[in-house]
Each structure stands twice: as structure tokens, then as C-alpha cells.
Amino acid sequence: xxxxxxxxxxxxxxxxxxxxxxxxxxxxxxxxQAEKAKPLNAFVTETFDLAREQAKASDVRIAKGEAGAMxxxxxxxxxxxxxxxxxxxxxxxxxSNFVPPYESTVSGNLKKAGAVTIGxxxxxxxxxxxxxxxxxxxNVENPWKRKSDPSVKLVPGGSSGxxxxxxxSRSVMAATGTDTxxxxxxxxxxxxxxxxxxxxxxxxxxxxxxxASSLDQAGPMTRSVRDAAIMxxxxxxxxxxxxxxxxxxxPNFEAALTGDIRGLKVGIPKxxxxxxxxxxxQALWDxxxxxxxxxxxxxxxxxxxxxxxxxxTYYIIAPAECSSNLARYDGLRYGVRVEGKTLDEMYSKxxxxxxxxxxxxxxxxxxxxxxxxxxxxxxxxxxxxxRLIADDFAKAFQTVDVILxxxxxxxxxxxxxxxxxxxxxxxxxxxxxxxxxxxxxxxxLPGGLSADGLPLGLQLIGRPFDEETVLRVADVMEKAVGFxxxxxxxxx
Amino acid sequence: MAxxxxxxxxxxxxxxxxxxxxxxxxxxxLFSGAATDFGAEPNTQVSLVDAAMPGMLxxxxxxxxEQAVRTGLGLKxxxxxxxxxxxxxxxxxxxxxxxxISQFEFPIVGEGEVILDMPDGSxxxxxxxxxxxxxxxxxxxxxxxxxxxxxxLNRAGVCLMEIVSKPDMRSPEEAAAYVTKxxxxxxYLGSCDGNMAEGSLRAxxxxxxxxxxxxxxxxxEIKNVNSIRFLQQAIEFEARRQIDVYEEGGTVVQETRxxxxxxxxxxxxxxxxxxxxxxxxxxxxxxxxxxxxxFVDDIKATLPELPDEKKERFIKDYSLSTYDAGVLVAxxxxxxxxxxVAKGRDPKLACNWVMGDFAAAQNKQSRSIDNPVVTAxxxxxxxxxxADNTISGRIAKEVFELMVExxxxxxxxxxxxxxxxxxxTGAIESAIDAVLAANPDKVADFKGGKDKLFGFFxxxxxxxxxxxxxxxxxxxxLKAKLS
Numbered sequence: 001x002x003x004x005x006x007x008x009x010x011x012x013x014x015x016x017x018x019x020x021x022x023x024x025x026x027x028x029x030x031x032x033q034a035e036k037a038k039p040l041n042a043f044v045t046e047t048f049d050l051a052r053e054q055a056k057a058s059d060v061r062i063a064k065g066e067a068g069a070m071x072x073x074x075x076x077x078x079x080x081x082x083x084x085x086x087x088x089x090x091x092x093x094x095x096s097n098f099v100p101p102y103e104s105t106v107s108g109n110l111k112k113a114g115a116v117t118i119g120x121x122x123x124x125x126x127x128x129x130x131x132x133x134x135x136x137x138x139n140v141e142n143p144w145k146r147k148s149d150p151s152v153k154l155v156p157g158g159s160s161g162x163x164x165x166x167x168x169s170r171s172v173m174a175a176t177g178t179d180t181x182x183x184x185x186x187x188x189x190x191x192x193x194x195x196x197x198x199x200x201x202x203x204x205x206x207x208x209x210x211x212a213s214s215l216d217q218a219g220p221m222t223r224s225v226r227d228a229a230i231m232x233x234x235x236x237x238x239x240x241x242x243x244x245x246x247x248x249x250x251p252n253f254e255a256a257l258t259g260d261i262r263g264l265k266v267g268i269p270k271x272x273x274x275x276x277x278x279x280x281x282q283a284l285w286d287x288x289x290x291x292x293x294x295x296x297x298x299x300x301x302x303x304x305x306x307x308x309x310x311x312x313t314y315y316i317i318a319p320a321e322c323s324s325n326l327a328r329y330d331g332l333r334y335g336v337r338v339e340g341k342t343l344d345e346m347y348s349k350x351x352x353x354x355x356x357x358x359x360x361x362x363x364x365x366x367x368x369x370x371x372x373x374x375x376x377x378x379x380x381x382x383x384x385x386x387r388l389i390a391d392d393f394a395k396a397f398q399t400v401d402v403i404l405x406x407x408x409x410x411x412x413x414x415x416x417x418x419x420x421x422x423x424x425x426x427x428x429x430x431x432x433x434x435x436x437x438x439x440x441x442x443x444x445l446p447g448g449l450s451a452d453g454l455p456l457g458l459q460l461i462g463r464p465f466d467e468e469t470v471l472r473v474a475d476v477m478e479k480a481v482g483f484x485x486x487x488x489x490x491x492x
Numbered sequence: 493m494a495x496x497x498x499x500x501x502x503x504x505x506x507x508x509x510x511x512x513x514x515x516x517x518x519x520x521x522l523f524s525g526a527a528t529d530f531g532a533e534p535n536t537q538v539s540l541v542d543a544a545m546p547g548m549l550x551x552x553x554x555x556x557x558e559q560a561v562r563t564g565l566g567l568k569x570x571x572x573x574x575x576x577x578x579x580x581x582x583x584x585x586x587x588x589x590x591x592x593i594s595q596f597e598f599p600i601v602g603e604g605e606v607i608l609d610m611p612d613g614s615x616x617x618x619x620x621x622x623x624x625x626x627x628x629x630x631x632x633x634x635x636x637x638x639x640x641x642x643x644x645l646n647r648a649g650v651c652l653m654e655i656v657s658k659p660d661m662r663s664p665e666e667a668a669a670y671v672t673k674x675x676x677x678x679x680y681l682g683s684c685d686g687n688m689a690e691g692s693l694r695a696x697x698x699x700x701x702x703x704x705x706x707x708x709x710x711x712x713e714i715k716n717v718n719s720i721r722f723l724q725q726a727i728e729f730e731a732r733r734q735i736d737v738y739e740e741g742g743t744v745v746q747e748t749r750x751x752x753x754x755x756x757x758x759x760x761x762x763x764x765x766x767x768x769x770x771x772x773x774x775x776x777x778x779x780x781x782x783x784x785x786x787f788v789d790d791i792k793a794t795l796p797e798l799p800d801e802k803k804e805r806f807i808k809d810y811s812l813s814t815y816d817a818g819v820l821v822a823x824x825x826x827x828x829x830x831x832x833v834a835k836g837r838d839p840k841l842a843c844n845w846v847m848g849d850f851a852a853a854q855n856k857q858s859r860s861i862d863n864p865v866v867t868a869x870x871x872x873x874x875x876x877x878x879a880d881n882t883i884s885g886r887i888a889k890e891v892f893e894l895m896v897e898x899x900x901x902x903x904x905x906x907x908x909x910x911x912x913x914x915x916x917t918g919a920i921e922s923a924i925d926a927v928l929a930a931n932p933d934k935v936a937d938f939k940g941g942k943d944k945l946f947g948f949f950x951x952x953x954x955x956x957x958x959x960x961x962x963x964x965x966x967x968x969x970l971k972a973k974l975s
Contacts, residue, residue, distance in 0.1 A: 104547060205547070209547050324579050371771060
């Protein structure tokens with residue numbers, strides 16, 4: 001029998017229903033693995049005891065035939081989702097003591113579906129980063145190792161790096177992520193797993209600590225496309241408490257996995273081949289195109305001419321929104337407070353002590369671009385460009401059904417290998433940001449290994465609210481790729 | 493004649509624009525379900541959204557939108573079917589989000605017009621620039637602790653309408669008339685209770701001065717004015733201050749000034765280096781607010797008759813003077829009371845009673861119209877008794893006093909006290925005969941040319957009949973007997 005920690009959720013669900021093992025056994029096996037994987041630092045807060053209780057309750061429901069869609073399945077919860085009674089930090093010092101008296105809609109939906117959370121997973125502080133190195137609770141390590149030098153500690157990507165590391169290390173079967181400019185897809189690619197950022201508005205943002213409201217979107221991170229379909233179905237849904245949540249029914253995403261993509265047109269954007277794109281990533285992409293062709297789909301070259309402006313535009317809009325969203329962390333009502341002689345002094349001291357360097361940098365950038373005299377040149381212009389980027393996609397989707405690109409320009413890098421220039425780090429999101437700007441669904445799945453034995457991701461982008469096509473194509477590709485490599489960390 | 497202030501260098505004209513902050517009458521806040529009751533214990537009406545907890549999101553309260561549209565229609569203003577909420581960013585302890593959700597570039601209501609009713613019966617038109625929706629802040633309390641400030645968030649997130657006028661007012665009186673009229677319209681519409689003492693209606697004044705024919709000069713904004721009387725005083729003070737500055741060779745700076753009602757002066761609120769850059773941008777948590785024409789039309793269909801239309805109708809239907817009609821319609825309840833009294837009766841007589849003895853009695857007892865000293869039905873009954881000659885106007889005053897005292901119906905009082913007017917000519921004739929017989933000398937004097945004695949005879953007759961004799965009949969019969 002396969003080890004419990006190597007199962008997909010789809011298989012585990014069947015086995016639980018067939019009483020091959022109990023939810024308690026399944027959860028315990030993952031807790032044991034999480035304890036073993038502790039050096040990876042994937043969790044900020046462990047909720048093992050709570051998880052065991054929940055697993056017992058799941059077993060009762062399974063016995064009664066009342067199992068939810070994710071009944072008894074152990075997951076990780078990105079520490080950006082507020083969880084009632086369980087500390088929620090956003091991996092920031094300023095929220096290091098914050099215990100929400102409420103449950104986010106998405107984590108609540110997962111709870112209702114029976115999912116068992118074994119811990120809150122780490123992230124870049126306030127989801128700002130692509131390496132998980134901006135967390136106030138220490139770096140998270142990627143369980144994968146370079147063949148050439150296994151001693152180098154690699155980053156899991158970010159911001160949902162804790163979730164990705166926990167999934168890849170088999171500490172959980174799946175985890176929640178949030179994606180603002182690539183925060184689900186890039187760590188999924190770096191850790192050899194599947195992650196989908198749904199269409200903006202598909203999952204409620206209520207109770208998710210905000211980074212950039214017009215871009216933030218929650219999504220599942222899993223080890224298979226089918227699992228992503230199952231989990232997305234459990235997370236999604238219209239929420240009247242979030243005005244930007246779409247009043248649309250949630251389709252049966254699993255039913256979309258028909259295995260048949262014949263006749264589909266797959267867009268290949270010519271602008272996604274920048275100079276200096278590694279031959280390895282290039283080859284991976286070409287291989288992906290070939291697989292889709294074999295499955296009966298037709299590759300079509302498309303143009304997304306405003307792609308080159310996406311990164312610059314993103315780094316105006318996201319910081320602008322963050323500078324305003326993070327104003328509430330002032331030490332007054334909750335979180336860390338450093339006393340001062342005046343109100344202003346208290347603000348300055350609390351925020352200086354509470355926020356890390358990257359967060360402070362983005363607040364400053366955001367404050368600047370919204371300032372009187374600069375607004376039109378930066379924010380207003382960025383919004384216009386954002387519209388043009390969205391229009392590029394809309395035009396492309398008149399002729400194609402889905403778009404295929406690489407997820408990230410490289411495999412996971414080593415901690416400390418990037419230089420001090422934050423822009424180098426920001427470039428990691430160059431393939432994922434345009435999708436976010438347009439609010440479209442984007443999925444990353446493992447496309448193969450680099451020469452150095454590290455996973456590389458391919459990204460599928462779909463029409464608004466057409467996660468079904470994205471999942472269907474991803475499912476076909478997943479089978480074609482046959483990705484079965486395991487991180488060095490994991491025993492079979 | 494135009495209002496001017498005389499300075500050493502000549503006459504100065506005032507230019508006034510007002511920003512009224514009106515608290516929208518709604519059970520819950522603009523973006524949260526928390527209650528809005530006035531006077532609740534501190535921090536008992538605060539939702540997670542109002543406290544700006546992490547991950548909390550605003551959801552628009554449809555009732556508030558409806559009230560804004562209703563108010564816009566009442567101000568004869570353009571309703572913008574698409575409007576946008578924007579964040580106004582600044583740090584303060586009573587602003588939990590670190591920004592106020594307001595409307596900036598695209599307000600829900602555009603240009604409109606308010607007609608002022610001046611005390612002399614004339615009218616003036618003041619333009620409305622815009623009306624937008626925004627959140628109120630909480631309340632900072634600096635007097636509760638020697639070294640700390642306390643914060644009450646009950647008010648945080650309560651819905652306000654900011655109604656911005658054009659700089660169309662030229663005197664403190666016009667400013668007062670404007671606030672009075674806007675408040676009257678808001679109350680008619682039921683969109684704001686207009687209570688300035690409780691802070692549900694606040695007015696900030698933009699004041700500048702200029703010589704006749706000049707373009708606008710720099711203005712100062714006066715805040716913290718919580719009554720119409722203070723508004724007039726503050727404008728007068730500020731105009732005089734600015735004139736002094738100019739006449740001493742100085743320049744007026746654009747700034748916010750606070751009205752100090754104790755000292756009767758305005759003073760600079762914040763220095764220049766503290767000037768805020770609010771970094772307005774569209775709130776990404778909220779979609780643009782899009783209304784359908786049907787939504788607007790449905791509200792339009794439920795609008796009550798507003799003061800201006802009611803005034804017109806009172807003048808037309810009841811032949812009231814412009815002044816009387818203006819006074820009666822200022823408060824809807826007063827107008828309703830008047831109409832209940834006047835319906836099917838002599839409107840002028842009804843108006844005299846409502847604005848005369850009734851209003852005086854109300855004032856004396858400090859009653860509101862919801863709690864009248866006599867009911868409209870009873871006051872109408874009294875008017876009926878006068879009209880059908882059951883009692884005279886003089887007796888009616890007596891009856892009215894008794895109505896106020898006892899709460900009884902006028903007919904009942906007249907019956908009980910036997911105040912019914914005597915219209916029996918025989919009885920009046922004998923009363924006159926008795927008076928004439930008792931005063932033969934005066935009769936002789938009258939006949940000798942002392943016309944003024946006629947009044948004496950009337951008075952005697954009325955006295956002897958306890959005031960109940962019909963005065964017209966007394967006059968007629970007496971004239972006949974003395975000729």
C-alpha cells in the first residue's frame with residue numbers, strides 16, 4: 001500500500017469511504033511527517049491537537065455517511081487566512097500576537113467541507129515576496145535539492161512558500177494559497193506541485209489579510225490537478241460579505257476533467273520569450289506545446305503586446321493598495337504597540353518595529369505613487385495600462401481557449417543567491433503578473449525537472465471564470481508529463 | 493440691498509459656500525451592520541469592519557444609497573447612475589482603517605438647487621455643487637484621563653452625506669437661511685433628522701471677502717459650528733478678520749479654522765506643515781456603485797411634497813400670504829397640523845389660530861408639534877364654532893385657554909360653561925333696552941353728538957350678557973334703537 005502521506009486527496013477520499021483507514025490515521029501520519037519536516041519551517045503555528053479532534057469528528061461523519069467533499073483530509077492554511085481562535089500573523093511581527101475572533105470565509109468553507117487543518121503555513125510578510133525570506137518567522141526551505149550541490153538550501157518561492165513546502169514534503173495533502181502577482185503559481189512551480197489562482201472574484205477575500213485588494217485571490221495548492229479541482233470547489237462561492245466576490249454558481253470542477261482536449265486552441269504568447277530566458281525553460285515550454293498537440297489541441301501563436309509593461313504596472317498598483325490596506329496596523333486596537341509620547345510617535349515606533357524591510361519598502365513606494373502631483377503619472381497611468389493588458393488577453397481569447405506559458409523564468413534559487421536589488425526578486429513574477437492584472441485564472445503544474453533535478457512549472461491561463469477548461473487541459477498535461485519525481489526529503 | 497461690511501478702504505462683499513455633513517437616517521452603518529443609535533455606551537456599536545480588523549471588507553448599505561438618491565432628488569439635483577467610492581488616507585486614532593471611504597471624483601449626486609426663503613418674504617437661489625456619501629470617523633475623548641485619550645468607535649462608519657453648495661451666498665443671513673432650508677428638505681425626505689446639537693447635521697463654511705466686481709479671493713474653511721446662530725456669528729467674525737488682514741496689508745491664507753463659541757472667534761486649526769495629502773484613490777474593495785434608472789424612478793415616486801411645492805400650494809389653495817405659507821411649511825409636522833385644522837374650513841382663520849394663539853401656547857410650554865397643546869381636530873372644532881357664529885372670536889380665546897387646560901373638545905366647553913353666543917334678537921333687544929334705560933344721560937349725550945359713546949353701550953351689553961351676545965346683532969339693534 002502507498003504510504004498515507006503520498007496519496008492524492010482523490011485517492012485518500014476513496015480509501016476513507018472504503019474504510020481502508022481512518023481520518024485519524026491519515027491526519028496522524030501527516031502530523032508525524034510535519035514533525036519530521038520541521039527543519040523546513042513551513043508552519044508558523046501548528047494546530048496538531050485541534051486537527052486530531054477534527055479528524056475524530058470526521059470519522060464520525062464518514063461513518064454516518066455525512067462526509068463533506070474534503071472530509072478528514074489534512075491540509076495547511078496559509079497564515080493570511082484569519083482563523084477563529086488560532087493566531088494569524090501574516091508572518092509579520094506586527095500581528096505576532098493577533099488571534100482573530102472570526103473565521104475567514106474560505107477557511108470556513110474548507111472546514112465545512114470537512115478538511116482538517118494541521119497548521120498555519122508560512123509566507124512572505126503580508127504576502128509580499130517571492131522567496132519566503134521576508135517572513136518575520138524565519139526562512140522556509142524547499143524540500144527539493146540540487147543534484148549538483150544538495151547542501152544549498154533552496155527557497156520554496158513565495159509568497160505561499162510555506163504551503164508549497166508543506167505539500168511537497170508530504171506534511172499536508174494540500175494547502176491554501178493566495179496569489180496577488182504569482183504567489184500561488186511560482187511556489188507551486190518551485191516545489192513541483194499544482195497551484196491554481198482562480199478568477200478574481202471566484203473565492204471570497206473576507207477574512208483574508210489584505211495585500212492588494214484588486215489582485216488578491218485565494219486558491220488551492222495540491223499535488224494533482226484533480227485535487228486542485230476538488231479543493232477549489234470547496235473554497236469557492238459567492239460571498240455577500242465581499243463586494244468583489246462574483247455572484248456566480250460554483251461548477252463541479254472535477255467533472256470538467258474529461259481528458260478530452262481535442263480541437264482546443266492553445267495560445268502561445270510570443271512576448272513570453274524574453275531575451276535571456278534559459279534554454280531549459282524554453283525547452284520545457286516547447287515540450288508542453290508538443291504534448292498538447294499530441295492530445296489533439298492546436299497551438300496558435302498569439303500576441304499580448306502590453307506584457308512588457310505588466311511588471312512595472314504591478315509594482316505601482318500593488319504597493320499603492322498595500323500602502324492604504326496596511327494603514328490599519330497602527331498598534332491601537334490589536335497587534336504590536338510601541339508606546340510613544342505622542343500619537344504620531346506611537347504610530348512611527350509601532351510600525352517601524354512591526355513591519356519588515358520589504359513591507360516598508362512597498363508602503364513607501366505605494367505612498368509615493370498616490371501622492372498629490374504623482375498620482376496621474378503613476379497610479380492613474382498604471383490603471384490605464386492595466387486595462388490594456390486585460391484587453392490583450394480578451395482579444396487573444398477571441399481566438400484561443402487557453403494560453404500556455406512557463407510559470408517562472410527559473411527553477412528555485414538558493415537562499416541568498418539573489419543580489420540586494422529587489423527588482424531582481426520581483427522579476428520572478430514576470431510570467432504570472434499579467435494574468436493577475438487581468439484577473440484571469442492561472443494554473444501552474446510541474447512540467448518536468450531541470451538538468452539540476454529541480455521542478456519547473458508550466459502555466460495555463462484561462463478565460464474569466466473558465467477554470468474548468470484550465471483544469472481540463474492541466475489534467476491532460478499532467479498525465480502526459482507523468483511527473484513522479486520526489487523531493488530529496490521524502491521517503492517513498 | 494446687498495449685504496456689505498464697511499472697512500477702512502471701502503465696502504466689502506462676502507462670498508460664502510457651505511459644506512453640510514448630514515448623518516443619514518439608517519438603522520445600520522454605511523458599510524457594516526452595526527447600529528447607529530445616538531447616545532449608546534461607548535464602543536458598543538462597533539462591528540469587525542468598523543474596527544478595521546484584518547481581512548474585513550465593506551459592503552454598501554442599500555438604504556444609505558436610497559437616502560442619498562432621495563436627497564439628491566429633493567435638492568432637484570442630477571443623480572449619477574455610476575459613482576465611485578474612494579479612499580481618503582490619513583492617520584488618526586479615531587479612524588481605524590487609516591482611511592475614510594468617501595466619494596471623490598465621481599459623487600452619487602451632481603448639481604442641484606436650493607431656494608432660500610428670506611425673512612422679508614423674498615427668495616434666493618443657491619446652487620448645489622454635489623452630494624456624496626462617506627463614512628464618519630469615531631470620537632476622540634481627551635477629557636477622560638490625565639494623560640491618555642480614549643476612543644469611541646460607535647460613530648465610526650456611520651453614513652454621512654456631504655452636501656456641497658456653490659459659493660452663492662453673500663451674507664450670514666443667507667447662510668443661515670440655506671442651512672435652515674436644507675435641513676427642512678432633509679427632514680421632509682426623512683433622510684436626516686437634522687439635529688445639530690447631537691451632531692447629525694454639521695456645517696462647515698468656506699468664507700472669503702472681496703470688493704464689488706472682483707473675482708474670488710482666498711477662502712478659509714470654518715469648522716466646528718454646531719448651531720445656525722453660531723454659523724452666522726462665525727461667518728461675521730471670519731469676514732471681519734479677513735478684511736482686517738487685507739486692510740493691514742496682509743494676505744489671507746487658505747486654511748482650516750475652528751470656531752470657538754466661547755470666545756466668539758475662529759482660529760487656525762493646523763499649520764501648513766501638517767497639511768494632509770489624502771492620497772485619494774478608488775477603493776479596490778468596492779465596485780463602482782451602479783444604479784438603474786428604475787431604482788431612481790421608484791424613489792422619485794415616493795418623494796413627499798417638499799417645502800417649496802407645499803408653500804406654493806398653500807398660497808394657491810388657502811390664499812395664504814407668502815410669509816405665512818413659508819412659516820407653516822418649514823416643518824412638515826407644522827404644515828400637516830395646519831392642513832388638518834384648515835381642511836374644509838376658512839383657511840385664513842385656521843392660519844391665524846395655528847400661527848397665533850396655538851403657536852404661542854406651544855412656545856410657552858416648549859412643546860413640539862408631535863405633542864400639541866390641543867389636537868388639530870379640537871382646534872378645527874373651535875374654528876367651526878367661530879365660523880358658524882356659535883361663539884365670538886373673543887369667547888373663542890377663552891374657550892381655547894380651557895381647551896389647553898382641560899384637553900376637552902371646544903363644543904363640550906361651550907356647552908358646560910354656557911358660552912354659546914346669544915343670537916336671539918329678543919334677548920339681545922331686552923339687554924339693550926336695560927342698558928339704555930340705566931343710562932339716560934349717556935343716551936342723551938350720544939344723541940347730542942358724542943358718537944364715541946356707541947362703544948360704551950356695546951360694552952355694557954356684552955358685559956351684561958357675559959360676552960355671549962352676537963356682536964354684529966348687538967351693533968345692528970343698538971344702531972336702530974339709538975337712531
